[in-house]
Amino acid sequence: xxxxxxxxxxxxxxxxxxxxxxxxxxxxxxxxxxxxxxxxxxxxxxxxxxxxxxxxxxxxxxxxxxxxxxxxxxxxxxxxxxxxxxxxxxxxxxxxxxxxxxxxxxxxxxxxxxxxxxxxxxxxxxxxxxxxxxxxxxxxxxxxxxxxxxxxxxxxxxxxxxxxxxxxxxxxxxxxxxxxxxxxxxxxxxxxxxxxxxxxxxxxxxxxxxxxxxxxx
Numbered sequence: 001x002x003x004x005x006x007x008x009x010x011x012x013x014x015x016x017x018x019x020x021x022x023x024x025x026x027x028x029x030x031x032x033x034x035x036x037x038x039x040x041x042x043x044x045x046x047x048x049x050x051x052x053x054x055x056x057x058x059x060x061x062x063x064x065x066x067x068x069x070x071x072x073x074x075x076x077x078x079x080x081x082x083x084x085x086x087x088x089x090x091x092x093x094x095x096x097x098x099x100x101x102x103x104x105x106x107x108x109x110x111x112x113x114x115x116x117x118x119x120x121x122x123x124x125x126x127x128x129x130x131x132x133x134x135x136x137x138x139x140x141x142x143x144x145x146x147x148x149x150x151x152x153x154x155x156x157x158x159x160x161x162x163x164x165x166x167x168x169x170x171x172x173x174x175x176x177x178x179x180x181x182x183x184x185x186x187x188x189x190x191x192x193x194x195x196x197x198x199x200x201x202x203x204x205x206x207x208x209x210x211x212x213x214x215x216x217x
Contacts, residue, residue, distance in 0.1 A: 003059070003088075003137075003215065004088045004124070004130055004131035004132065005036045005088075005123070005124035005125070005130065005131060005132060006077075006088070006132070007091060007132060008076065008088060008089050008090070008132075010076045010091075011181050012173075013075070013076040013077050013089055013090060013091055014077045014080065014082055014084050014089045014090055014091065015077065016077035016078040016079050016084070016088070016090070017078065017079045018078070018079070019079060020079050020179065020180065021081070021179070021180055021182055021183075022183075023035075023069075023181075023182070023183045023186060024183075025183065025186075027060070027067050027068065027069075027186075027187060028186070028187040028190045028191065029060050029063075029187055029190055030060060030066070030067055030068075032066055032067040033067065034067060034069045034186065036204065038061075038066060038067070038099050039066065041101065041102075041103070042066055042099050042100065042101055042102075043099070043100055043102055043107070043141070044097060044098070044099050044139070044141055045097075045098045045100065045107060045110050045138075045140075045141065045145065046073060046095050046096070046097055046098070046101075046137075046139035046140075046141070046175050046178060047059070047095065047096050047098065047110070047114045047137070047138060047139075048074070048093040048094055048095045048096070048134075048135060048137035048138075048139075048171075049072070049096075049114060049117055049118035049120075049126065049136060049199070049200065050094070050118050050126030050127065050134050050136075050137060050198050051094060051126065051129050051134065051196065051197070051198035051199070052070040052071075052094040052095065052096055052181070052185065053070075053185070053188040053189055053195060053196060053197065053198065054189065054196075054197035054198050054199035054209075055070075055094075055096050055098045055117065055118075055199060056068050056069075056187065056189075057189050057197075057199075058096075058113055058117045058187070058199065059096055059098045059110070059113065060187070061108075062100075062105055062109070062113065063104060063105060064100050064101045064102075064104030064105030064109075064127050065098060065099070065100050065101075065105065066099045066100060068096055068098055068099070068179060068187075069097045069181075069186060070094065070095065070096055070097070070180075070181045070185050070186060070188075071097060071178050071179050071180045071181045072085050072090070072092035072093070072094065072095060072133075072178075072179045072181060073093065073095040073137075073139055073175065073176060073177070073178045073179070074091065074092055074095070074137055074139060074171065074173075074176065075090045075091030075092030075093070076090060076091040076092075077089070077090035077091065077092065078177070078179075079179055080092055080179060080214070081182070082181060082182055082185065085133050086131070086133065088131055088132050092132075092133060092179070093132065093133050093134065093135045093137050093171075094133050094134065094181075095137065095139065095178065097178055098110060105209065106160045106208070107144070107145055107148055108148060108152070108208045109208060111138075111148060111149060111152045111206070111208075112152075112206045112207070112208050114138065115152065115153075115156045115201075115206040116200050116201070116202075116205065116206050117199055118136060118199060118201055119165075119200070119201065119202050120136040120153075120156070120160075120168045120169060120170045120204075121160060121165045121166045121167060121168055121169060122136070122169065123135070123169045126198065127198060127200055129198055134172050135169070135171060136168075136169055136170040136171065137170065137171040137172075137173075138153075138170060138171070138172045138175060139174065139176070139178075140172065140173070140174055140175060141174075141175050144176060146174070148173070148194055149172045149194055150172055152206070153168050153170050153172060155206075156168065156174060156204075156206050159186035159204050159205070159206070160204055163202070163203075163204045165202060172189070182215045
């Protein structure tokens with residue numbers, strides 16, 4: 001019997017649907033479009049670090065971030081709903097999509113925020129939130145992102161080990177389809193200022209210099 005911390009077998013995954021969820025409004029903080037096409041020169045990064053409500057706020061506050069959105073990625077079921085993802089039968093994790101200007105903020109900067117914003121050693125949970133939907137994940141959109149993410153994970157793992165933490169469990173793989181979450185999840189903590197956040201790091205710093213471009217060239 002599958003538990004919430006087991007990956008679903010694709011044969012047992014929920015079927016999903018052909019129609020995507022519709023989110024037809026701009027970002028509540030940045031007043032930019034959640035949907036592409038985005039302005040020329042911008043890049044997209046995808047991060048999963050537990051409950052996406054608090055995770056999204058970490059990123060929309062950064063200079064150089066054009067827009068953020070929350071959704072589901074890394075699973076099997078097409079166009080899943082939140083209720084379906086919560087069953088563990090879609091294989092998805094909760095993800096923040098971050099569209100950023102690399103001339104203002106680098107991917108390495110975003111990786112530092114990602115790693116310092118949660119505990120990447122917890123496996124299929126983050127704090128009290130338990131299940132595959134809360135796993136730590138980086139879904140990359142280029143070979144350069146993949147190299148930087150892997151270097152960051154390795155460097156940060158060493159720092160965490162020195163602080164007494166276990167191995168880093170962050171899933172790092174090429175980005176597949178990103179499915180927007182329901183509208184009420186988008187920028188949730190602006191609409192619900194006293195809402196649940198769930199974000200908490202280890203207190204171990206993740207300096208950008210540990211995984212600079214020169215180290216991954």
